[in-house]
Amino acid sequence: MSIGLTGISHLNPSYPLGAASSASKAASVRDVKEEFLKHAKMTLGEKIREQILKSMRLTEEQLSAMPPKEIQRVNDIIKEKIEELMKQSQEKAVGVITDIEA
Numbered sequence: 001m002s003i004g005l006t007g008i009s010h011l012n013p014s015y016p017l018g019a020a021s022s023a024s025k026a027a028s029v030r031d032v033k034e035e036f037l038k039h040a041k042m043t044l045g046e047k048i049r050e051q052i053l054k055s056m057r058l059t060e061e062q063l064s065a066m067p068p069k070e071i072q073r074v075n076d077i078i079k080e081k082i083e084e085l086m087k088q089s090q091e092k093a094v095g096v097i098t099d100i101e102a
Helices: 019-040 044-055 060-064 068-093
Strands: none
Touching: 044 060, 044 068, 060 068
16 A cells, blocks of 8 residues: 655645745744733732623723723623623632531
8 A cells, every 4th residue: 555645746836935934933823922921920810800891892002992880881791791700700619618517
């Protein structure tokens, strides 16, 4: 049984190879690294806020461009959702630690 490599000599010469490809890969890796570090440095509150904004299909930039009344309305929604998450977390914690020897 033999495996042929027919057609390999007909590669498209315009395919980006070499330094240009390496430079774009390096930029992509740098962007991913910066995004990861930005997220890693966020507090829990900032991460929750980001997730809530994402669920509302908003970014901080879009929020800051809104009129003050809209910003306040969105911030109130975020506050309510955080309070709801905290309440759910407390309800789940009840009864987690028990004395099984009693």
